[in-house]
Every structure is written in C-alpha cells, then in structure tokens.
Amino acid sequence: MAASSSIFLVYFLLPLFSTATLHSSSLYRSQLITQQESLPKSATPITFFEVTKPIKLPKTKPCSYLILEHDFGSTYRKPPILANYTPPLNCPSQKFSKIVLExxxxxxxRQFDRIFGVWVSGVEIFRSCTAEPTKNGIFWTVKKDITRYSSLLxxxxxxxxxxGNIVDSTYTGVYHVEIFVHFYPAEVRLGGFDSVADLIVPISRNMHLNDGLWFEIENSTDVQSKDFKISPNVYRAVLEVYVSFHENEESWYANPPNEYISSNNLTIAGNGAFREVVVSLDEMVVGVVWPFTVIYTGGVNPLFWRPISGIGSFDLPSYDIEITPLLGKILDGNSHKISFRVTDALNVWYVDANLHLWLDGKGMKTEGKLLKYSCSPLSLSVLTNFTGLDGSFITNASRSITLTGMVKSSYGTITTKSSQSLSYSNYMVMGNEGNLQIVDQIIEFNDTVYATTPSSSVHSLESFKKYLFQ
Incomplete structure (x- = not known):
C-alpha cells in the first residue's frame, strides 16, 4: 500500500454571529439578490471553478461517453433522474488506468445553491453543490477520478x-446538466493490495424513493441503518462514507453553545461547534468521520464564491474506514447492519456509504478473526466565558479507534491493524455586541493501516489530514 497524506487549509472570518443561519434567512437572501443585480453585467456567462489538484491522466486517448443530459427544474422532493448505462464495449481497450466523471x-x-449526488446502482460516486447563477448565466464543470469504482462500470x-431544485416566480434558475464518463486505456492494469475493489455494496436508500439515495439524519438521536451481506471469499473490506450538512447544520463549526443562546434569548442554530459522524457495525462503533468544513456556494455570502468556489464545494470529499479486521464477524453468511448517527446534530445531515470488497479469486471461502478492538469514548470539553452577547468559547475533543484482525485466504494469513486518531480544537470569539464572530478551528484526522503478510513484509497506508479554519 502506498503512503499518502493530505492537508486542507481554509481561512475565513465570519462577519456576524448569526452566520450559521444566514443561508436559510429569506431577508438576508433578498438583500444579497439586490446586491447581485446591482453588479455590472457581463455579456457572456461567467465560468465558475474550484481550485483543486489536477487529475494525473495517462497519455492515451480516452473513450468518452455522454451518460445523462437533463434540465433540473422543479425536482425538489421528487425521485432521482435515472439513466441506463452500458460499459464501453466500443473502446479499443477494455483495460483502463483512469476513469474520470465529468x-x-x-x-x-436566480437560484439557491443545491446539493446533488450521482449514484451507480445505489453506489454514490459523486456529491457536489451547484454554483449560484447570475442574470446573464454561468457555466461550470467538475472532473472527478472515479477509477476506484471501475468494477461497477x-x-x-x-x-x-x-x-432537488425549486423554480418559481423568484427563483428562476434551471440547471442544464450533462454527465460524461471518460475511459483512459492502459496497457496493463495494476494489481495487488492497492488495486480497486472487485465488488462494491451500496449502503444507501432505494433509488425509486423521493429525494436522494442518502440517509437523512434529523437530530442527535436519529440512527439510520442498512442491512447487507458479503460474499464468503472476501479478504479485504473498506467502507467509504459520504457526508454533507445542511439547514441549521450548514455552518455547524460556527454554532455557539446552547447556554449562550438561551442566556441571550436568541433564535439561532446551536448545540456548539463540534460534530462527528459515528459509524457502527452491528451496534459496535468501527469508525468516525470528523468532516472537512466545506462552505457551499451560497454559504455565508454567495458573493464570496464568484467565480472561485470554496474548497470541496464542487467535489465533496468521502472518508475511508478500513474494516478488514472485522471480516471475521461478517463472513458468516448472515445479514449484518451498518448504521450512522451524528453527535449533537440539530437537523439535516445526508449520509450514505459504499462497502468496497476484495475477493479471493482462487478460493471459495476465507476465514477471519477479530484479534483486538479498542474504542476510546469521545472526550469533549467546552469552556464558556461570556457577558451578554460578547465572550469566548473553547471546544476541545479527541477520539481513537483501533482494530486488529486476521484473514486467511489463498494469499496466506494476513494480519491487518487499522486505527483512527483524531483531535479537535475550536476557539470562538463573539464581539461588538454579537455583531462580530471569529472562529479558529483545527481538526487533525489521522488514519493508518498496516497489513502483515506471511512473509512478514508490511504494507502500509498512512493518511495525515489537518483541517484549518479561520
């Protein structure tokens, strides 16, 4: 396994203490519309974009296919748009080193920003936020590496x-969408421990229901779950989790404590500035997600995100949890359950997952055993110091989870140890009679996976992420 690391930096000053609810405020939105329409008009549509690391592409010429073309108008609370997909049979090669969704x-x-998702037979492969249009129009394109889903494709x-879009007399914008998939041929497909999964099991809702296929978590006690079964010859398993936060949770990282809200008789989003998505397997916590602080294109002030969108807004990140050590618990042929909840959630979180499975092509059945399990309880502290509308709040949190297990397959007996180590700090200041809010937040989210083979060689995957928000 190749080592990897990533660092995300966000610097931002929130101008009002009620920033967390501005996006859902009709008064503030109407003021922004007035500001937008007073800006100089361009004769041509504006091109929006997100600053991202370019996808490393091979030199081969891609085989490109238009998968779906649709106008998203009045689609809120309606079923997803469906399109039949067939693999690229006419491509000169059937081995691909890179597959890209465009x-x-x-x-x-006029239009709000809208969250949207793309699924392949229930497996989410892309979650994003639309750009907010102008009177003369906008254009944007997003490219995402979806090679890890190649077994599906x-x-x-x-x-x-x-x-989910709404069109009425005020909000007139219809999103005209085209989705392409580009297949880049390769002479040889890489194999081994870093290869893509042989099978992907969706942990999502039915695609024929209204709204998206994600689960909607409505409060801090709400638990959403999905039953699943796996093949008897699985030797590796990774759970990929997608999350996004909305309504009163859109700016959760800037939500003050409830004590401050009640003391000042405020009607703003609260529950403090810490959230974690807890993932459980058969009621046992197997991993958590402390999400990156994505600011959507309508967040805080839409005028900030023209034409450059916030980091992650056009391609929301997903989060991997290595659950190979737990295969001994789910290789019994029975149904098992993956569930999600969100600590201190106020209302709307969209969560679903994909279970990536690697199959032993030389054996009909593998065996596994959980050797060690350690899950520290969430350590969370909040220090408050305020008088009236002014003051400060310090929130600290930490958590660690370690799983160790063995799997016996045709590759021999492999022992895998996966661990998560997370720390969080949020320093929030309210000033100028509550008209100024400053947030300084750091999340360290470190994942490590070590797999020891029969020859005593060790494959490792290390991911060290640091999210700064100021």
Missing part, C-alpha cells in the same frame, strides 16, 4: 442523479 452545467437567472448499471 459534470457540466449551465444556469441563468464494467457492467450494465443504472445511473441515478438527484438535484
């Missing part, structure tokens, strides 16, 4: 796209 969209008029599937 989303292209235009919009003209080699079979007939159903693409599902949900973009």
């Amino acid at each position: 989303w292209r969209s235009t919009c003209k008029g 080699m079979k007939n599937q159903i693409f599902a796209v949900y973009l």
Whole structure:
C-alpha cells in the first residue's frame, strides 16, 4: 500500500454571529439578490471553478461517453433522474488506468445553491453543490477520478442523479446538466493490495424513493441503518462514507453553545461547534468521520464564491474506514447492519456509504478473526466565558479507534491493524455586541493501516489530514 497524506487549509472570518443561519434567512437572501443585480453585467456567462489538484491522466486517448443530459427544474422532493448505462464495449481497450466523471452545467437567472449526488446502482460516486447563477448565466464543470469504482462500470448499471431544485416566480434558475464518463486505456492494469475493489455494496436508500439515495439524519438521536451481506471469499473490506450538512447544520463549526443562546434569548442554530459522524457495525462503533468544513456556494455570502468556489464545494470529499479486521464477524453468511448517527446534530445531515470488497479469486471461502478492538469514548470539553452577547468559547475533543484482525485466504494469513486518531480544537470569539464572530478551528484526522503478510513484509497506508479554519 502506498503512503499518502493530505492537508486542507481554509481561512475565513465570519462577519456576524448569526452566520450559521444566514443561508436559510429569506431577508438576508433578498438583500444579497439586490446586491447581485446591482453588479455590472457581463455579456457572456461567467465560468465558475474550484481550485483543486489536477487529475494525473495517462497519455492515451480516452473513450468518452455522454451518460445523462437533463434540465433540473422543479425536482425538489421528487425521485432521482435515472439513466441506463452500458460499459464501453466500443473502446479499443477494455483495460483502463483512469476513469474520470465529468459534470457540466449551465444556469441563468436566480437560484439557491443545491446539493446533488450521482449514484451507480445505489453506489454514490459523486456529491457536489451547484454554483449560484447570475442574470446573464454561468457555466461550470467538475472532473472527478472515479477509477476506484471501475468494477461497477464494467457492467450494465443504472445511473441515478438527484438535484432537488425549486423554480418559481423568484427563483428562476434551471440547471442544464450533462454527465460524461471518460475511459483512459492502459496497457496493463495494476494489481495487488492497492488495486480497486472487485465488488462494491451500496449502503444507501432505494433509488425509486423521493429525494436522494442518502440517509437523512434529523437530530442527535436519529440512527439510520442498512442491512447487507458479503460474499464468503472476501479478504479485504473498506467502507467509504459520504457526508454533507445542511439547514441549521450548514455552518455547524460556527454554532455557539446552547447556554449562550438561551442566556441571550436568541433564535439561532446551536448545540456548539463540534460534530462527528459515528459509524457502527452491528451496534459496535468501527469508525468516525470528523468532516472537512466545506462552505457551499451560497454559504455565508454567495458573493464570496464568484467565480472561485470554496474548497470541496464542487467535489465533496468521502472518508475511508478500513474494516478488514472485522471480516471475521461478517463472513458468516448472515445479514449484518451498518448504521450512522451524528453527535449533537440539530437537523439535516445526508449520509450514505459504499462497502468496497476484495475477493479471493482462487478460493471459495476465507476465514477471519477479530484479534483486538479498542474504542476510546469521545472526550469533549467546552469552556464558556461570556457577558451578554460578547465572550469566548473553547471546544476541545479527541477520539481513537483501533482494530486488529486476521484473514486467511489463498494469499496466506494476513494480519491487518487499522486505527483512527483524531483531535479537535475550536476557539470562538463573539464581539461588538454579537455583531462580530471569529472562529479558529483545527481538526487533525489521522488514519493508518498496516497489513502483515506471511512473509512478514508490511504494507502500509498512512493518511495525515489537518483541517484549518479561520
């Protein structure tokens, strides 16, 4: 396994203490519309973009296919748009080193930012936020490396796209969308421990229901779950989790403590500034997600995100949890359950997951055993110091989870140890009679996986992420 690391930096000053609810405030939104329409008009549509690391592509010429073309108008609370998909049978090569999803969209008029997702037969492969249009129109495109889903894309599937949009006399923007998939041929496909999964099991809702295929978590006690079974010859398993936060949770990292809200008789989002998505297998906590602080294109002030969108807004990150050490618990042929909850959630979190499975092609059955399990309880502290509307709050948190297990397959007996180590600090200041809010937040999210083979060689995957928000 190759080592990897990533660092995300966000610097931001929140101008008002009520920033967490500005996006859902009709008064503030109407003021922004007035500001937008007073800006100089461009004769041509504006191109929006997110600053990201470019996808490293091979030199081969891609085989490109238009998967779906649709106008998303009045689609809120309606079923996803479906499209039949067939693999690229006409491509000169059937071995691909890179597969890229391309989303292209235009919009003209007035419109909120809208969250949307793309699924392949229930497996989410892309979650994003739309750009907010102008009177003369906008255009944006997003490219995402979806090579890890290649086992799905080699079979007939159903693409599902949900973009819940509302069109009325005020909000007139219709999102015109095209989705392409580009297949880049390669002479040889890489194998071994870093290869893509042979099978991906969706942990999501039914695609024929209204809204997206994600689970909607409505409060801190709400638990959403999905039953699943795995093949008897699995030797590796990784759970990929998608999360996004909305309504009163859109700026959760800036939510003050409830004590401050009640003391000042405020009607703003609260529950403090810490959240974690807890993932359980059969009621046992197996991992957590402390999400990156994505600011959507309508967040805080939409005028900040023209034409450069916030980091992660056009391609929301997913989070991997290595659960190979737990295979001994789920290789019994029975149904098992993966569930999600969000600590201190106020209302809306969209969560679902994909279970990536590697199969032993030389054996009909593998065996596993959980050797060690350690899950420290969440350590969370909040220090408050305020008088009236002014003051400061310090929030600290930490958590660690370690799983160790063995799997016996045709590759021999491999022992895998996976661990998460997380720390969090949030320093929030309220000033100027509550009209100024400053947030300084750091999340360290470190994952390590070590797999020891029969020859005593060790494959390692290390991911060290540090999210700064100021």
